[in-house]
Amino acid sequence: MGKVQAMSGHDGEYYIGLMSGTSLDGVDAVLASFTEGFKIVNRLQVDMPAGLRTKLLQLQQTGYDEIDLAMVASNQLAELYATAVNNLLSQVPPVSSSQVAAIGCHGQTIRHQPLATSPYSVQINNPARLAELTGIAVAADFRSRDIAAGGQGAPLTAAFHAHLFRHSHKQRYILNLGGMTNLSILPPGNGSASVLGFDCGPGVVLLDAWSDRHLQKAYDENGQWADSGQCDDRLLHDLMAHPFLAQQPPKSCGRQDFNLDWLEDNIAQQESAARLIKRPQDVQATLVAFSAESVARAIHNFASEDNSAGAKLYACGGGAKNIALLQALETALPDIEVATTGDLGLPVDAVEAAAFAWLAYRLLQGEASNLPLVTGARGERVLGALYPA
Numbered sequence: 341m342g343k344v345q346a347m348s349g350h351d352g353e354y355y356i357g358l359m360s361g362t363s364l365d366g367v368d369a370v371l372a373s374f375t376e377g378f379k380i381v382n383r384l385q386v387d388m389p390a391g392l393r394t395k396l397l398q399l400q401q402t403g404y405d406e407i408d409l410a411m412v413a414s415n416q417l418a419e420l421y422a423t424a425v426n427n428l429l430s431q432v433p434p435v436s437s438s439q440v441a442a443i444g445c446h447g448q449t450i451r452h453q454p455l456a457t458s459p460y461s462v463q464i465n466n467p468a469r470l471a472e473l474t475g476i477a478v479a480a481d482f483r484s485r486d487i488a489a490g491g492q493g494a495p496l497t498a499a500f501h502a503h504l505f506r507h508s509h510k511q512r513y514i515l516n517l518g519g520m521t522n523l524s525i526l527p528p529g530n531g532s533a534s535v536l537g538f539d540c541g542p543g544v545v546l547l548d549a550w551s552d553r554h555l556q557k558a559y560d561e562n563g564q565w566a567d568s569g570q571c572d573d574r575l576l577h578d579l580m581a582h583p584f585l586a587q588q589p590p591k592s593c594g595r596q597d598f599n600l601d602w603l604e605d606n607i608a609q610q611e612s613a614a615r616l617i618k619r620p621q622d623v624q625a626t627l628v629a630f631s632a633e634s635v636a637r638a639i640h641n642f643a644s645e646d647n648s649a650g651a652k653l654y655a656c657g658g659g660a661k662n663i664a665l666l667q668a669l670e671t672a673l674p675d676i677e678v679a680t681t682g683d684l685g686l687p688v689d690a691v692e693a694a695a696f697a698w699l700a701y702r703l704l705q706g707e708a709s710n711l712p713l714v715t716g717a718r719g720e721r722v723l724g725a726l727y728p729a
Contacts, residue, residue: 352441354381356428356476357697358421360448362519362545362595363658364393365558369424370693371435374701378504382431383690386424392416399450399464400595410450410464417448418466422473437475442726444479444700445470452594454492461493467727474729479700481725486710491717494592495522498537498714500695502526505684506535511651513639514681515669516692517659519545520593521635525643536642537714538589541582541634542598544659546627549600554620563664566628569621574614578606579630580637589642590716603627631659632668639673656681660688699724 357370371382388396395413399406425443429435447465454461467480483493501514501524514524521543525536544559551560560566584597603623611617653676659665660680670678680688702709708720 352439354435354440355697355701356425356440356443357693357695357700358424358443358445359692359696360388360417360420360446361657361692362449362543363548363559364388364396364448364519365548365658367420367424368689368693369428370690370697371428371431371440372694372697374698378694378698380686380690380694381435382428383687383693384424384428384431385689386420386427389416389420392420396448396450396464400599413448414464414466415469417464418469418473421445421470425470425474425476437729440476442477442479442700442704443470443474444482444696444698444703444724446482446696447480449594452494452592452596454487454494454592459487459492461487467725471727471729477729478727479703479724480727482696482699482709482723484725485721485723486715486717489710489717489719489721491710491712491715492590492592493715495524495537495539495714496699496710496723497522497692497695498524498535499532499709499711500698501537502532502535502711503698504686505654505681506530506532511643513643513651513653513676514691515540515635515653515655516657517543517631517655517662517665518657518692519543519548519595520598521631521659522592523635523638525639532711535711535713536589537711538638538642539592540638541585541593541631542627543631543657544662544665545595546598546600546603547624547631547659547662547665550603550620550624550627553600554624559658560624560662560664563628563662563667565621566624566664569619569623569625571629572610572618572622572626575606575610575618575623575626576629576633578610579603579626580633585634585637590714625664628662628664628668629672631665632672635669636672639676650677651675652677652679654679654681654684656686656688656691658689 447463
């Protein structure tokens, strides 16, 4: 099941990867080439319009006429993706759509229930519309086949991390600090054998939501607001009791597990017991510690390699720009050097989009791109569905 016949008629030199993550701050777009190894030709970011972000947040929960809302949001999202693609191709040096074999587009996750009685994961998207707007074939729906094969459909980037970042004799960790955190554990060696990966818990989703609630800002720039507060150890203890953190891999999570309602319930219980109202900046500082400690616990519990032999963690994603969060990781992981993927030649805000360019490339080559050890699938599968130009 690991390889099927490569798809013909897609001879473009380039691939585009698009990613709009859990944080809903915008779309990352990467133009990449795989003809001689891996090379990023251009990249850009497009901000998420406020109205579309509101719709996508509404869709995280059940509501009135949500099918109509999802379809309208899918169309608007496809238009935003198309804007990102067309702007990307117009950069210097310009690239024509005929030179692009395919766009790899993950879509926007609105529900992720891999452990339900009838498991599913929903990424709204309109790849047919995107293909029409760009004149480029679109690879999408990357999770469904893995879930059909008994996996969780996530995380899907571990194979790409292994392909690009694995070291011959040093242990490496690749940590995506997006809305949720996902960790790829790359033991010394080559290829993807024995590579592990799983979600650790919340990355910046709670930090962003709390900042939006109290500062009316989409995120806490550089973690400055968190730095003005003090970690509340009792609240941190309660947050760390979330059952997902103790769950054995394979595992993946989403807003259904870590959200503002859950956080505020924990805060309310603490305030009721202590009869003391918590300062918002102290909660923000606690959330920074929570994200870092959940990663540290995951490494301690599930990474078997000795970290004394030069193991290093490389962070990527929007949270890798949060100085307070990186410092918290250094504190929580004293035996592991913390850096960013920029040190490996790939900017922090390009890694996930680049991964979906690679997943599109693998689909057109007829090559499997899931890792059963990571997702729990019964075996390797070719992921994605292709919408021709």
